[in-house]
Amino acid sequence: MQPERVSYRGRLLSRRSFLKLAGFGGGAALLAACAPAGTPAATTLAGTTVPPTAGTAAINLSFWTPGGSAVWCSSFDTIAQNYQQIEPDVTIGAAQCYTGDQSFNEVLLATIAAGNPPDATIIWSSPVAFAVRGALEPLDALMASSRYSQLENWPGGVLASCQFRGETYGLPVTAGAYGLFYNQELFESKGIPSGRADFPTTWDELRRLSKEFTHWNGDTLETAGFFPWSNPADPGSAAVELAIWSALNGSQLFDSVNLRYTLNTEQNIEMMQYALDWLDEEYMGDVVKVTTSGNWSGSPDAQGRPPAFQDGRLAMFTNGNWFTGDMYGSALAFERWDAGLFPVGPSGSNTASGYWPNWLVIPKGSAHVQEAFNYMDYIAGEGILVWFANVPDLPANLTVPSDLVPTKVIEERGQAFAEDIQAFFRGQLDVATPMWTSPVQDFGNDQIARAIMQILGKQATPEEALTEAQELCQTELDGALAVA
């Protein structure tokens, strides 16, 4: 039987030939799809398309961020446009905001390994952890000749998060400073003075105050004063904030000078024993009962429960200055709140605070190191004003005017209070303990979180849990340093 044929421009084409051609065509299409795309049109988070720039500019910079809200990501398009007005020879592509389903760090490291990283990027993991892997450009020489980013223009404790073996690998462009938020109206309802100056200055005072607000109904915790040392349902955040409580008790979790973990110092064991005693005394010694009784974080949880602080069920709460705006994301059961200094532990002598930065870095292999740094320097000193207007993260660079005040706080509490609370948090940066300085930061945080869970869950004593975490972290650190 003759194979079926189809006519093509007057010629006969067998079915096999047709399929063969289709196969070759498909293969060619596949190869074309895999080919480099030239200069693509970039799409911003807002959905607008930025056309590729005509080839007049000498340098085209690429800039990434790990994610964030739409309004935050779009800030970088405005900052880029402003920068291009003063540096017309440089064009900056639309900021690539997050990397889809894949982990940002994973994608970033893969592009560095492949030799095609972005020219500059924001990262949310410690630059030291990247630097130890040889993934970032050192910035000291560039900082020395910069307009805004000289070493002395950054709070020392905050810049420490970018420094490894004497070199600086990032700019902590913003650093949200921590404070102890409290509900003034709840204080006053119990006849307790609510001024900032009246806030407890020692852990013992804080513990006594906390008891005033804690009330159980059977096994349900209806209202609470304060949890040592953080929201027990969120061990990850607790691990970050533990560095502050350790500093308040005269110790630290990591010695960045000698590159040693110091988790099981006497002061740290005392700190966790203090938390355990507090849990036993005020919270039935049962962390599960606490976590099942409500959402003790600062935002609605996955189960849809309102945050206890905003709901008026939690009197005091550790959080960063970003919470001055974020707290209004949930219905607030009261109007007046304030933030106090962290009280000092039995073995400590001074108050301390902590911070959570956005770091600007230049990945190893960036095609335009100098130009990328110039842009980062501009963001740190000037672009930050656009950033702050959209999202009031606390600028860390000391050249930025200190009278910046978040709009949301002005709207809710008035100009005077907004200026006062902003000044308070700026002051908190001055007493910030060094954080984020470990080359194995994420591993360390997870081990600290595990130790906290073991201690509060009474699966191990503070000494046992902290000693195990210490050994694991130090082993991991030594391994990382050995190949650095």
Place this chain on the structure above:
Amino acid sequence: MSGFRSPWAHLSLMQRREARAGMLFVLPWVLSLLVFTAYPVLASVILSFTDYSIVQTPHWVGLQNYQTMFTGDPSFWPAVRNSIYYALISVPLGLVASLALALVLNMRAAGISIYRTLFYLPSVVPPIASTIVFIVMFEPQSGLVNTLIRLTGLPAPAWFSDPTWSKPGLVIMSLWGIGATTLIFLAGLQDIPRSLLEAAAIDGAGPWQKLRNVILPLLSPVILFNLVMNVIYSFQVFSQPLVIGGTTGAPFESMLMYMVHIYRNAFRYFKMGYASALSVVLFAAVMLITLVIFRSARLWVFHEESGPVA
């Protein structure tokens, strides 16, 4: 000694052309199998003997990753225990539930095809979305599940906030996705000759006896298939425990499943070599379990011609 003889030499011209065309058609699949499956598997095995953090060149460490796994990683054994617990409970429960559902859906009733579609629908819901729904349903204070439990007067567990109840909660969640297994059982049930069931009925067999002596033996190859697939899937459970417990496996590492442990080492700590070693061990363990199941199948899988293969 004879010279080289092409394996295609005995084929006619037409057969050669067809063979060549066939080769061309399977080539993309063979290539993608080699590039996207075989190569990563091989690379994982090799990387499991290295210290590798993506940016730096892999550094050969011999068996150190395996040694660390068994003796120096305090989260390894909890992750193993959690995954075994989940597999041991969720697989039999899922098989029984999906078989029961398939038996119901195999009935001749009005609108049965609608029910079949409805029971399959949960299988196409993205796991993260369904997990969030379950988190809300299992909320200890005011969630739907505990509200119903309290109506019966029983104590309501704290589910995903309590390490004692978090894994049972995850197992219950796994039943949400039994639609695919049910569908395979349903196909197997419809393949059973009606004549055998009718003959059993004539011989006086009731529903239970028909199920035990006719349906289950004839369905045993399908049960074997579902058992093997579900065991493999159960050790790969990832999205649900990650959404509930994060990378720390909260509460108290009770949700730290083996795949979450691999993910956290690979993409949080960038210990690609160690994560590869964990993956190799998982592969070996699942292969071993699968071989044991196949071996045991000789005792309980029925073949129509000869009965269980002795």
